Amino acid sequence: MSLSLIAKSIGESATLKLNEVAAILRAKGDPVIHLGGGEPKGKAPLDAILAATSLVNSGEVRYTPPDGIPALKQAIIRYTEDFYGWRPAPENVMASGGAKQAIMSALHTILDPQEEVIFPAPYWVSYPEMVKLVGAVPVPVEPEDGSFIPRIQDIEQVVGSYTKAVILNSPNNPSGAVYPAEFIKDVVELCEKRGLYLIMDDIYHRLIYDGRKPINPYDFAKDRTDNSKLIIINGVSKQYAMTGFRIGWAVANTRLIEVMTNIQGHETSGPSAVLQHAAAAAINGVQSSVDSLCTTLENNRNVLIEQLRSFDGVRLEEPGGTFYSFPDFSHYDKNSVRLSEFLLEKVQVVTVPGIEFGKEGHLRLSFCGSIKDITDGIERIKWTLDPNAPNELYIGERKLVRDWS
Numbered sequence: 008m009s010l011s012l013i014a015k016s017i018g019e020s021a022t023l024k025l026n027e028v029a030a031i032l033r034a035k036g037d038p039v040i041h042l043g044g045g046e047p048k049g050k051a052p053l054d055a056i057l058a059a060t061s062l063v064n065s066g067e068v069r070y071t072p073p074d075g076i077p078a079l080k081q082a083i084i085r086y087t088e089d090f091y092g093w094r095p096a097p098e099n100v101m102a103s104g105g106a107k108q109a110i111m112s113a114l115h116t117i118l119d120p121q122e123e124v125i126f127p128a129p130y131w132v133s134y135p136e137m138v139k140l141v142g143a144v145p146v147p148v149e150p151e152d153g154s155f156i157p158r159i160q161d162i163e164q165v166v167g168s169y170t171k172a173v174i175l176n177s178p179n180n181p182s183g184a185v186y187p188a189e190f191i192k193d194v195v196e197l198c199e200k201r202g203l204y205l206i207m208d209d210i211y212h213r214l215i216y217d218g219r220k221p222i223n224p225y226d227f228a229k230d231r232t233d234n235s236k237l238i239i240i241n242g243v244s245k246q247y248a249m250t251g252f253r254i255g256w257a258v259a260n261t262r263l264i265e266v267m268t269n270i271q272g273h274e275t276s277g278p279s280a281v282l283q284h285a286a287a288a289a290i291n292g293v294q295s296s297v298d299s300l301c302t303t304l305e306n307n308r309n310v311l312i313e314q315l316r317s318f319d320g321v322r323l324e325e326p327g328g329t330f331y332s333f334p335d336f337s338h339y340d341k342n343s344v345r346l347s348e349f350l351l352e353k354v355q356v357v358t359v360p361g362i363e364f365g366k367e368g369h370l371r372l373s374f375c376g377s378i379k380d381i382t383d384g385i386e387r388i389k390w391t392l393d394p395n396a397p398n399e400l401y402i403g404e405r406k407l408v409r410d411w412s
């Protein structure tokens with residue numbers, strides 16, 4: 008079949024694929040534990056549900072302005088004022104079908120073919136594919152010291168004449184690392200100096216622990232005019248446990264938002280009216296669900312860390328945010344795909360291979376599930392990999408006997 012070169016270069020989303028695998032195994036009755044997930048398990052806020060059902064019940068569900076309904080844009084404006092200390096105009100805001108679509112529209116708007124986009128590794132699985140989708144070139148940079156915290160020198164080294172943008176995602180998927188304010192400051196300054204766009208993917212910025220506060224890139228920006236090349240991406244998926252609602256947004260300069268809106272207008276006409284109402288209600292509503300989500304996730308993280316610390320051979324950098332950890336399992340197998348498949352086959356634990364995030368030898372383990380999933384999941388992994396573990400493991404009634412070394 009004849010397909011475009013770009014289309015042929017795009018891989019499947021490993022994380023979405025694994026959700027499917029987990030669902031199929033569960034439907035078959037397998038006692039699968041999904042440590043590969045990317046969404047909080049709680050319910051969407053009641054305010055959001057009531058707003059969505061009320062619009063559906065009215066029966067009048069119409070097209071909306073392509074950049075979003077005024078109520079949602081106002082909610083995003085207030086959110087930006089609260090978390091970023093400046094009040095954008097409505098012309099600086101575009102609502103979209105998830106943060107994913109906001110990033111895609113931004114890339115479509117700023118990139119010409121062959122231009123380069125730099126982002127630190129490990130990185131979110133979609134960045135390379137999104138950049139390739141617009142015909143541009145992804146440039147992942149791995150911190151030289153092998154840690155999850157990039158240094159400004161790592162970025163500077165790869166900036167060249169084709170560089171058009173940098174993407175930062177902190178707290179980071181998959182490592183959970185929270186980049187230091189100093190590093191973000193340096194990148195903001197570098198981008199301003201070199202005339203580069205800086206896309207801040209802040210989708211996890213409120214999911215941070217140990218008393219940290221979200222870092223605001225505008226604090227370091229000298230250019231506070233409407234020519235700023237800073238693009239803020241966020242959404243309701245993670246912080247409000249509303250992944251299926253598919254609402255995200257971008258805040259950027261007027262001209263960018265205008266062009267992004269033109270693109271979105273032709274591609275989708277904008278996100279669903281029902282879901283926009285729900286998102287506005289979540290942002291404007293009682294925020295206690297975000298606080299309790301953070302408390303739950305911090306506790307889950309602590310349990311996961313404790314479990315992993317008792318695991319000889321696994322090295323872990325403590326996640327400071329998100330609901331992901333990214334331990335190094337290379338002592339057991341340097342090939343993360345093979346290791347992930349082995350764990351799924353032997354003990355039905357779903358993990359995401361590190362190579363999908365640009366770092367081999369690691370597995371991404373999520374802590375957004377239940378404490379029981381975390382403890383049982385790690386226990387199963389440990390049993391599978393630790394040669395000193397007892398020979399048998401019970402999963403419910405099922406007895407597993409280790410026949411590998």
Ligand SMILES: Cc1ncc(COP(=O)(O)O)c(C=O)c1O
Binds near residue numbers: 104242250254
């Ligand atoms: C780093 C990062 N950015 C963006 C997204 C997409 O979020 P949304 O559900 O709003 O499209 C995700 C989802 O996993 C993510 O991990």
